[in-house]
Amino acid sequence: MHGFSSAPAWAQPRFPTNPFTLGVASGDPVPDGVVLWTRLAPEPLAPDGAGGMPPYRLPVSWQVASDPEFRDVVRAGASPATPELGHSVHVEVSGLRPGRDYWYRFRAGQEVSPVGRTRTAPAVGSTTPIAFALASCQAWAGGRFAAYRTMATEDLDLVVHVGDYTYEGRDDETLAQFRVNHAKYKTSPDLQAAHAAFPFVVTFDDHEIENNWAGLVSQPDNEASNEIGRFTQLRANAFQAYYEHLPLRRPQRPSGPDMLLHRRVDYGRLASFHVLDTRQYRSDQLTEAFPGGPQHPGVNDPSRTLMGDAQERWLFDGLDRSSATWNVVAQQTIMAQVDYDAGPGVSVNHDQWDGYAVSRNRFLAHVEQSRPSNPVVVSGDWHSAWVNDLRLDFARPETEVLATELVGTSISSGCGxxxxxxxxxxxxxxxxxxxxxxxxxxxxxxxxxxxxxDYRVVTDATDSTGPAVTDSSWVVQSGHAGAVPA
Ligand SMILES: [Fe+2]
Incomplete structure (x- = not known):
């Protein structure tokens, strides 16, 4: 049960400082609601992971208003903050109007949070234009976070974050360690500003857990982690900390080492976002050669999978049933082939779709046969910006382009x-x-x-005051796969 806690109640909460140090956030909009998030942490970096909170449960009240001054409060209530979930709060608000801006805030004891703004999804059937930002890969060491500072000033309906929201510390393994790492990232005022400005739709990649993890297998070069149960426990800890720090709904709350992250977010009849999890159910990587290595024959083994059978069926069914003009497949690694061998050989990165060519072929063959409307794959992971044509045989450029791929650059992670x-x-x-x-x-x-x-770039990621400007613009016309210069 979501709010269950064995902790004693804190009758009269008093905090040494304002406990809303990690800001506020919203996510996963629907036409009549959104999920609101905060976490109470007066000492966000306390090494025990408790955020400076005592081991008590307490109610956190919240308000949603149609105006930033809260003259017109349209929804209000209280939700439990419990030590079991790091005193995080996830409120699923309903009863709102579609396609509208709302403002929200929380109160715990006498302390009030910053105000966040969010926007509900458009009504079912709506074709009203929308705008979203694609984000990924925000290494703390890369500079924080000039890109978010400019992003927060845009007029966006949502932010789609496709992973590497945090990068694990070298020895991170316990829940306390993962909590402190998330809290560290959330202390960035620019990241907080972006969350307070727009709803986020998030999915993780590898670094929220561990570099290049696959299913229940840790990295080959970290074999101690594959001792029975050890990586499973690490994964459970990382999943819990991820949930505790992001605006996710109840179905996304992890159960031990399992977490249901693939899901669909609809924006009227205009766009459907099919959000994937390509880490939790994937076959192990065939090789770790970096950035590429000779193509392993196993990439075409039909028993291998990037999404897992159930998620793959869910995606194909969703594409078949979709009535949206644009079907955005939001996921982690580059789908297009990237051949690093200038000669006749093929050299690829086996952590990306290239290492799971059989899965890519199943996806593109499904697109070819079922013809979903305007499939656009949006990707991250590779700390570089790309526009790619997706086709079944990349060696034959004369063949049909079946889908468009937009790969976003990193918020701050370097591209060595x-x-x-x-x-x-x-x-x-x-x-x-x-x-x-x-x-x-x-x-x-x-x-x-x-x-x-519009590929927006900052001149210096280590200077948080630097603006982002458009480097290049690309357009996909409905009915014509493949982007062209705008
Ligand atoms: Fe990354």
Whole structure:
């Protein structure tokens, strides 16, 4: 049960300082509601992971208003904050109107949170244009967070975050360690500003848990972690801390080492976001050669999977049933082939879809046969910006483009392999745009007729005051897979 707690009640909460140090957030909008988030943590970096909170449960009250001054409060209530969930609060608000801005805030004891703004999804059937930002890969060490500072000033309906929201500390293994790491990231005022400005739809990649984890298998170079149960427990701890720090709904609350993260978020009849989890159910990587290595014959083994059978069926069914003009597949790693071998051989990165070519072929063959409306894959992970044509046979550029791929650059994580991806470009004629040298995010405007992607870059990711500007703009016309310069 969501609010269950064995902790004693805290009758008269008093805090040494304002406990809303991690800000507020909202997420997963529907036409009549949204999930609101905060976490009480007067000492966010306390090493025991408790955020400076005593081991008591307490109610946190919340308000949703149609105006930023809270003159017109339209919904209000109270939700429990418990030590079992790190005193995080997840409120699923309903009864709101579609496509509207709302403002929200929390109160615990006498302390009041900052105000957040959110926006509900448009009504079912709506074709009103929307805009979203694609974000990923925000290493704390890379500078924090110029990209979010500019993003927070945009007019967006939502932010789609496709992973590496945090990077694990070298020895992170316990729940307390993962909590402290998340809290550290959340102390960034620029990240807090973006969360307070727009609802987020999030999915994790590898670094929220561990570099290149796959299913219940830790990295090969970290074999101690594969001792019976050890990585399973680490995964459970990382999942719980992830849930505790993000605006996720109740079905996404983890149960031990399992977490249901793939889900669908609809924006009227205009766009459907099919959000994937390509880590939890994947087969182990065939090799770890970096950035690429000779293609392993196992990439075509039909028993291998990137999504897992159940999620793959769910995705295909969802595409078949979708009535949206745009079907956005929001996921982690690059789907297009990236061949690093300038000669006749093929050299690829086996952590990406290239290491699971059989899964990519199943997806693109399904698109070819079932013809869902405007499939657009949005990706992250590789700390570099790309526009790619997706086709079944990348070696035959004359064949049909079946889907469009937009790969967003990192918010702040560095791209130490920029020279390798630039050198590989001539081997990959389906790559229309590549920029591994800048950090930022992608702003995507969606109408019935077209999807326009502006690749927004910051000049210096370590200077949080630097603005983001548009490096390049690409447009996909409805009915024509493949982006062209805007
Ligand atoms: Fe990353």
């Amino acid at each position: 392999w920029a020279a390798a991806v630039k050198a590989a470009r001539p081997n990959n004629p389906h790559v229309k745009y590549l920029n591994p040298d800048r950090r930022g995010y992608t702003r995507v405007r969606v109408t019935e007729q077209a999807m326009t992607a």
